[in-house]
Amino acid sequence: MDAATDFSAHAGLRPTLLADYARVRAFSETLTRPLSPEDMIVQSMADASPTKWHLAHTSWFFETFILKAQNASYRVFDAAYEYLFNSYYNGIGAQFSRPDRGVLSRPRVDEIRAYRAHVDAAMQDLLGGCNDATLRALRPLIELGLNHEQQHQELLLTDLKHAMSLNPLHPVVYERAAMAAGAAVDFNWIDFAGGLCEIGWRGNGFAFDNEGPVHQVFLRPYRLASRPVTNAEFLAFVLDGGYRNARLWLSDGWATVKREGWTQPIYWKEIDGVWCEYTLAGLRALDPAAPASHISFFEAAAYAEWAGARLPSEFEWEVASAGVPVAGHFADSGTFHPQAAPKTPGLQQMFGDVWEWTQSAYAPYPGFKADADVVGEYNGKFMVNQLVLRGGSCATPAGHIRSSYRNFFYSHHRWQFSGLRLAEDV
Numbered sequence: 189m190d191a192a193t194d195f196s197a198h199a200g201l202r203p204t205l206l207a208d209y210a211r212v213r214a215f216s217e218t219l220t221r222p223l224s225p226e227d228m229i230v231q232s233m234a235d236a237s238p239t240k241w242h243l244a245h246t247s248w249f250f251e252t253f254i255l256k257a258q259n260a261s262y263r264v265f266d267a268a269y270e271y272l273f274n275s276y277y278n279g280i281g282a283q284f285s286r287p288d289r290g291v292l293s294r295p296r297v298d299e300i301r302a303y304r305a306h307v308d309a310a311m312q313d314l315l316g317g318c319n320d321a322t323l324r325a326l327r328p329l330i331e332l333g334l335n336h337e338q339q340h341q342e343l344l345l346t347d348l349k350h351a352m353s354l355n356p357l358h359p360v361v362y363e364r365a366a367m368a369a370g371a372a373v374d375f376n377w378i379d380f381a382g383g384l385c386e387i388g389w390r391g392n393g394f395a396f397d398n399e400g401p402v403h404q405v406f407l408r409p410y411r412l413a414s415r416p417v418t419n420a421e422f423l424a425f426v427l428d429g430g431y432r433n434a435r436l437w438l439s440d441g442w443a444t445v446k447r448e449g450w451t452q453p454i455y456w457k458e459i460d461g462v463w464c465e466y467t468l469a470g471l472r473a474l475d476p477a478a479p480a481s482h483i484s485f486f487e488a489a490a491y492a493e494w495a496g497a498r499l500p501s502e503f504e505w506e507v508a509s510a511g512v513p514v515a516g517h518f519a520d521s522g523t524f525h526p527q528a529a530p531k532t533p534g535l536q537q538m539f540g541d542v543w544e545w546t547q548s549a550y551a552p553y554p555g556f557k558a559d560a561d562v563v564g565e566y567n568g569k570f571m572v573n574q575l576v577l578r579g580g581s582c583a584t585p586a587g588h589i590r591s592s593y594r595n596f597f598y599s600h601h602r603w604q605f606s607g608l609r610l611a612e613d614v
Contacts, residue, residue: 202323205330206315212334213308215520215585216243216341222362223348225297231290232354236347236603241273241289244300246337247307248273252280253563254329255310258322265306266295279562331394332563338588345524345583349468350603353455358471362524370528372477375421376414378508378535379614382407385507388553389592398567399592401555405503409614412500412508415529415536416544416607417491420476422483423463425491426452436493441486444600454482454602468524477528479542484602485575488545492610500611502548502576502594509538509578509591516540518586526582526605539589542607543577550574550596574598581605 220228220239228239237245248269255262264270272292274283284292295303315323315330352359388402389395431451434442444450452458455466456474463474483491492498500508516539517527526541551571558568574596580589583605597604 201320201327202315205323205327206312208334209308209311209315209330212337212585213304216246216337216344217304219341219344227348227352227361228297229290229293230351231287232347232351233603234287235601236350237286237289237343238292239344239348240297240300241292242340242344242347243304244269244273244295245275246333246340247300247304249336250311250333251307252277254326254333255307255314258314258318258326259310262310265303269295269303277562277565279565329563332566335394335396335588336566338585341519341585342581342583345468345519346604349455349466349524352468353466358466360470361468362522363469364522370475370477371531372418372420373415373529373531373536377411377612378414379411380407380409380504380508382409382507385503387503387506387592389590391590395590395592396567396594397558397564398552398556398571398594401553403554407501407504407507410500410504411612411614412504412535413497413610414534416479416542416609417495418476418528419465419474419478419480421495422453422480422491423474423476425494426456428494430490430494433494436490438486438489438599440599441484441490444484444486448600450487453480453487475528479526479529479537479607481526481542481581481605481607482602483545483607485545485597485599487602488606488608489547491608495610497610497612499545499547499608502546502578504611505544505546505578505609506591508535512538512591514539514590516580517582518580518589519583520586521582524582526607537579539579540584541582542579542605543581543595544579544609545606546576546578548576550576550594570596577604577606 220243223239231238251264252270256264270280271282272284274280276283318326348361352361384404384406386402387405389399390402430436431445437445457464464471465474488499512535516537517523518540529536552568556568558564577595577597578593580593581604597606
């Protein structure tokens with residue numbers, strides 16, 4: 189199977205859903221265990237959310253779309269939470285301002301944990317007590333809710349890292365996140381014939397609606413780099429004046445560089461001649477062999493221009509990944525930082541470590557139609573002005589990613605664990 193998280197692939201739908209619900213929810217708690225209440229309320233920019241909000245919103249999802257809809261006797265934990273922790277579902281109602289989530293000192297962190305416990309108890313009662321027909325009908329929403337929480341586990345880590353990076357104390361958040369410098373793996377090109385290729389999710393497990401329908405695309409012959417661009421390679425771009433050479437940048441990218449004062453990747457800094465980067469294990473010397481991360485699309489495209497190559501399309505990436513095991517360095521390792529590529533033949537690090545920018549606009553596939561109900565707001569309404577990334581990262585939970593998975597961000601975003609893999613025409 190193509191390593192989608194199939195939350196009911198094992199014998200017995202009920203025990204499997206109960207176990208997977210408990211496992212996914214517990215991992216969110218594991219991620220927040222080292223944090224103080226003060227850590228969990230910080231919002232460092234409008235695009236990020238406080239840790240506390242992620243914990244509440246993922247509970248809001250189960251309460252809103254499953255518990256309130258399925259159980260007329262369900263008692264909401266707090267009626268105000270429908271407004272406070274609604275992300276963008278206009279069909280549900282108004283939402284509290286996203287850029288202002290950091291002002292929500294109330295409800296307290298302990299109240300949010302009580303909210304999670306309340307929702308968990310109700311979900312366990314529902315999953316354990318409903319009849320088989322109801323359970324089968326609920327399965328798609330439960331799987332969506334679990335995958336939704338896994339997405340927010342990754343956002344929790346990336347948002348937390350951005351907030352902590354602004355602290356001059358360079359806090360160590362996760363002691364286990366320390367990592368040893370790896371050895372560089374040789375770069376080489378791998379050719380692909382192209383032709384008429386089938387794109388989209390074709391498995392039996394869960395997939396998001398934006399991964400289909402399955403359709404055909406025509407690809408010219410192309411080649412991909414065997415691994416992502418490393419820190420050492422991106423540092424060469426920096427030292428060669430890459431951030432000062434307007435010729436390398438897209439127009440909007442160059443305007444962003446000038447406006448924001450970019451001179452290197454977001455978490456890099458040079459200290460007494462030594463290049464370092466902030467990690468969730470504190471400030472560390474830059475590992476030259478690890479994939480360059482927290483790179484915006486603009487930076488990725490500029491680097492590709494400097495290197496005499498280009499970024500792959502999402503379709504080239506997906507076709508190349510066919511047959512590559514969906515295995516790699518994910519959040520479950522507890523390091524939360526990209527590692528050097530393994531010395532294996534063929535394509536390396538297609539999954540895990542860093543999301544890889546593509547040159548493809550995030551747009552609907554031919555025949556795509558969002559669901560008519562409120563949950564249909566999940567993906568479809570964002571299909572404009574963003575670019576697709578593929579492959580997952582060191583902050584992605586294991587089992588959550590697959591070759592057809594389409595992540596998407598705006599061109600200037602760089603607080604995600606995003607990197608790049610070069611491509612070129614044959």
